[in-house]
Amino acid sequence: MIIDAHLHTSGQETAADVLHSLDDAGVEIAVLLAPFLTDPYTLADAASLRDGNKHLSRLVRGHEDRLVGFAVVNPLHPTAADDLEHAVTNLGLRGLKTVPTGWYPYDDCAHHVFARAAALQIPVLLHSGIFIDGRSGRFCRPTFYEALRDHPGLRVTLAHLGWPWCDEAIAVGLIDLINGVPPAECCFRFDISFGPPPVYRHEVLHKALDVLGPELIQFGSDRFLPCSGAHIRTAVDEVHALLTDLNVDDSGREQIMYHTAAAWLNLENREKTLEHK
C-alpha cells in the first residue's frame, strides 16, 4: 500500500479525476494540499486561501478514506489561526500545510498558528529548503523549525529533506532519536518529495536512511493535480529504484511508502474512533 503524502491541488481537479489518477498510480491514500501556487490562489491573499480550502473541502467530502485534505494558511494574515480552525472544524480538512514566505518559523505570527494546530491535534506539513519563488529560501532553513518544539505533541513533516540543506534537516531530525523519542512520536519526519535534483538523490537518501531510518522518512510525489496516474507513478518508481540501489528490504519500503505517513496522519486511531461512533 502507498500513501502519497505530498500532492498539490490546483483548483481545477474533480474528485473523480483524482481518484482515477490515484488508482492508475497504485496509490491508496493521498494527502491533498489546498491550492496556493496556481492562479487565482496565492499565499499573499487570505481570501484566495480560504477559497482554496473550500475547494479542497468539496473535493475530499465523501472520500475521506482515501483523500486527506490539508488546509493552507499564511501566518502573516491576522486571521490565519482562525481560518485554520474553521477549515478543520467546519470544512473537514485534517492537517496544515504552509511555506514560510516573508516570515520565519520562530516568529510570533507563526507560533500563533502552530499553537492552534497543536490544540487541534492535526499533522503539519511544512516546506523546507529552497523555494520555487526564488525569494523565500532563506526563511525555510531546517533549523528554524526547531521552534516548533515549543508545541509538544505537534507532528511535523519537513518536505524535500530540506534541500539543499539536507544535512541540516537530518541533524534536526536526529535530535529526538538521540533523546530516545520513539519515531512515531518524534516532532519531525521528512518527505522525499524531491527536492534534490537527480544527481543528489542517491547520496541524500542514503544518509537520511542511515541516520534517521525508514521510520522518519515518507514518500510524497509533489505532483500537481490534475495529472495522470502515470505521472504520479514515475515518482513512485523512482523511489523504488533508489531503494533497490540502497538495498532497502521490503519492511523498510513499506515503512517509507505507507507506515511513516500513516503514523503521522494518525490513521489507525482515526479508524478506531470512527468504528466506535
Ligand SMILES: [Zn+2]
Ligand atoms: Zn510541494
